[in-house]
Amino acid sequence: MSTAPARLPTEERxxxxxxxxxxxxxxTSPGLITTSDIAAGVGVSQGALFKHFPTKDAIWLAAMGWVRGQLLARLEKAADQAASPMDALAGMFKAHVGFVASHPGVPRFIFHELQRAADSPVKQEVRKLLQAYRKLLRRQLDAAVARGQVSPKVDLEAAATLFVGVVQGLVMQSMLSGNAAAIKGQADAVFAIYRRGIEELA
Known part of the structure; x- marks a missing residue:
């Protein structure tokens, strides 16, 4: 009886x-992962793998495209469902943290790519993600100032940078501890500190 994996449509495979x-x-460090490892993880031969992606770099580029699409969709959904701009910021923070907790391989992959000297297509995808992320943040921060939820004295570009940096700090700590789920336990307390800072700037 054949144990070959079922043929799937190209997009599904x-x-x-x-x-x-x-x-x-x-x-495993992304730099050490081989196409043989990936093929084994899917249950196909390397030849079958290369029918879908010509190189390992092409796989990582597709992975970054998936990350960008999935994370932005979660952030936008959290913002759209919020009752106020500040609630939107809190929801986006939780959505990002939840995404990392669900996909702990993502930050390891991104940090690995960012350490590479060359300006790779994957790095370009990361920049596109950050640019879109900052636009979402600025939209909510601008609205929060207009609603009186954020001090008009706040440097909103700095506030957007800090928001992303706080999430990245939590991610780094979760990577060091080896417990990606732990990031969720700290998220509310950490965001509360961020929130007070942008609400109460003298």
Whole structure:
């Protein structure tokens, strides 16, 4: 009886390959992950893998595209469902933290790529993500100032930078501890400090 994996539509198989690569990144440095490892994670041969992606870099580029789409969708949904701009910022913070907790291989993959000297297509995708993220943040911060929820004295560009930096700090600590889920336990308290800072600037 054949044990060969079922043939899937191209998009579904590509999604499986991306998922397998990010799953491997949870435990292994992305630089050490081989196409053989990824193929094994999916349950296909390397030849089958290369029918969908010509190189390992192409897999990582697709993975970053997936991350950008998924994370931005979660952030936008959290903002759209909020009753006020400040609630939107809190929801976006939780959404980002929740995404990292659910996909701990993602930050390992991104940090690895950012350490590479070359300006790779993956880095360009990361920049696109950050640019879109900052636009979302600025929209909510501007609205929060207009609603009187954020002090008009706040440097909003700095506030957006700090928001992203706080999340990245939590992510780094979770990576060092090896417990991605722990990030959720600190999220509310950390955001509360951030919130007080932008509300009460003298």
């Amino acid at each position: 590509q999604a499986e390959i991306v998922t397998a690569a990010l799953e491997l990144a949870k435990e």
